[in-house]
Amino acid sequence: MVFTSPKTALPASEGPLTDILRGLRLDGVDYGRCELSEPWAVLFPAQKAARFHFIGRRGCWLFSPAGEWIELTPGDALLLPRGAE
Structure with a gap:
């Protein structure tokens, strides 16, 4: 999945999740990857x-x-909203 800034041209719809994410008007994306082991x-x-x-x-x-x-x-996929921990 590709995240783009609302300031750039958007391609045609790729599905409902993509449409929802675009509707959030994301200004930027930070990416990190964690590989954890028990516990x-x-x-x-x-x-x-x-x-x-x-x-x-x-x-x-x-x-x-x-x-x-x-x-x-x-x-x-999990969305943690801003606010309390």
Whole structure:
């Protein structure tokens, strides 16, 4: 998937997810890749910007602010909104 700035010309629709992401009017993209092994955990602190995460080879669990555990599997996409950790 390619992310572009709204200031550049956009090609024809590539699907519903692409259309939604374009509607967010992303100004820039930071890319990072983490390959973690058991046992591991990550805390996402409060932040000013929303973050997208894509689950690769193996699944994981997300502990939500509501106190729920959510299983994520390879191929899942996760949007962490700005705000609380």
